Amino acid sequence: MSTDVQHLNTEALTPYLESAIEGFRGPLKATKFSGGQSNPTFLLEAASGKYVLRRQPPGQLLKSAHAVDREFRVLKALANTPVPVARAIHLCENKDIIGSMFYIMSFEDGHIFWNPALPELEPAHRVAYFQELIRILADLHKVDVNAVGLGDYGKPGNYFERQINMWTSQYRASQTGELPAMEALLAWLPAHCPADDGKVSLVHGDFRLDNIMFDQGSPHGRAVLDWELSTLGNPLADLAYFCMCLRLPGKGLIPGLAGLDRAELGIPDEDHIVALYCKLRGIDHIPNWSFYLAFSFFRLAAIAQGVLKRALDGNAASDKAMAVGKMTEPLAQMAMNIVEGKVE
Template sequence: MTSESTSPALDVDKLARYLQQHVPGFHGPVQATKFAGGQSNPTFLLDTPGGRYVLRRQPPGQLLKSAHAVDREFRVLSALGQTPVPVARAWHLCEDREVIGSMFYLMSYEEGRIFWNPALPEIDRDARRDYYASIVTTLAALHDVDVDAAGLSDYGRPGNYFQRQIELWTRQYRAAETEQIGPMEALIEWLPAHCPADTQRPSLVHGDFRIDNLIFTNDAPRVRAVLDWELSTLGNPLADLAYFCMCLRLPSTGDITGLRDQDRSTLGIPEEEEMVAQYCELRGLPGIANWNFYLAFSFFRLASIAQGVKARALQGNASNASALEVGGMVEPLASLAVELIA
């Protein structure tokens, strides 16, 4: 993990006393540094004489009932620690809001590299395909987790996953709507009418599986830890695969960076068909029907999220200076989805 900025937001002395009582081997003093970025759950690097840890907390103040559920994140990390899925070690969940002002959990610090650009400019061309192969292998391993054996059989709601998601993100979009956008209206009509039936057992779904939510080892194309489980649930695993593959179709400029119009062969990045084929082989799938639906839904969901960012920016409540730029992506994202269903 990288990109930290100093923050005085934690009472580190009180925190150190608490963790010394509840985490084996933990002892202060503690130096806390907030990770930069737009995480909805503030995340801190803790430096101690005995090593480094990561603390992830709910933001202080009043919260929506189901938002910022760091206890769910802790639960899924704890469960995955016994599986082949690479995650940080979950050390402790504190539900006592008196300690630092909100619920938080402590996990291991995983040394490694995070890449923000899917073109992987930091990596030699000949190695980039191996990095993508590692990503797909990690995703397949996640979706192969036996949720019953992992104690996660009640981690999501029953019923058609995509049907619920379409309803959710349509509501979210309507609540944040600032103007009528033709491509979004087309998607709101088309998606529920073409939603495939869920015919397979629900898998654990990450919900935000993209390259900058992965830590790679420093010296090899291997995923060391999957980060940010805030949106995880049980559902259709193809949502994660399509969401990740969306990076191949997103514009190469702007706040949300992708690989559209770039020569992926020259870059050494595999094509979508190759990644989908690798995923299907790893999971024993004959192929994927309705692939364009899953991609279109991914663009629709991201557009709805961007609309929420735009609405908050116009209200003066946005969390970073690029919020209006993100908000400007709503129509382009929806148009990319409409291209897939035309």
């Protein structure tokens, strides 16, 4: 049984997969993908083809975190919808095989962009990629959760209230010191939470550029990745979370578009993104937009703190984990700047 997040025990894994997956044949080579802070992900190259394995990290985990079984369920549920996803192949809940729960999905040969400025593309081509992102997001939020078997995938009602409570609890569980901006945000959010509007959709929870794989050389979405934080909730959480990239600094561990000339880059601004989403969803406008943005920064800050705690405990999935953890306070300050009207 392996407890190393960088390697897999292929000697134990190969016979297991040969018995669990029809047509699977070794020998097997496993290579960890770069990027990602939560659930380690590996490319499996076998005699029968390529696959992807996604596992929980070993060690003691926070309650409800690293839910790879939920990811697997979503992939299966979305298989016949307009939302592009990899094919769910097998879920292994037996932690004795490699040291933690894992699942196998299809390998998709596409392209992932890591910088929302899309430096790999010509300016005239960039808008189509952003439009495709919003098209996918709108299609996700249109999915009939009951029809695809996800009607019980989350609790109904009071989504933001419950999310604030959950992420506050997660933050407190991984807290390593007192951060003034985070404390201010923890006080502001519950006091300004909008009344529940009854809108319930499947939400991705981490909808951003580098969690979308595109076809090679085409602005066509091939697969939405990393469904760990998905649940039933208010779709505006996903939209605001995506729009954070417009406000994050252009240089940093998580690059954004703040301070860049988006018109020159050929990238739509926030008003255009929100307007396109509203058009695709058939809604007029979005009230309380500042709250949704602030909540998104808060949640990312709480996630960053969790990454830091795992790094300090020796269970982080990336050598960049310490740097990610140091983003907690700056992210919280960005949220407070929004609610205090210090930024556009």
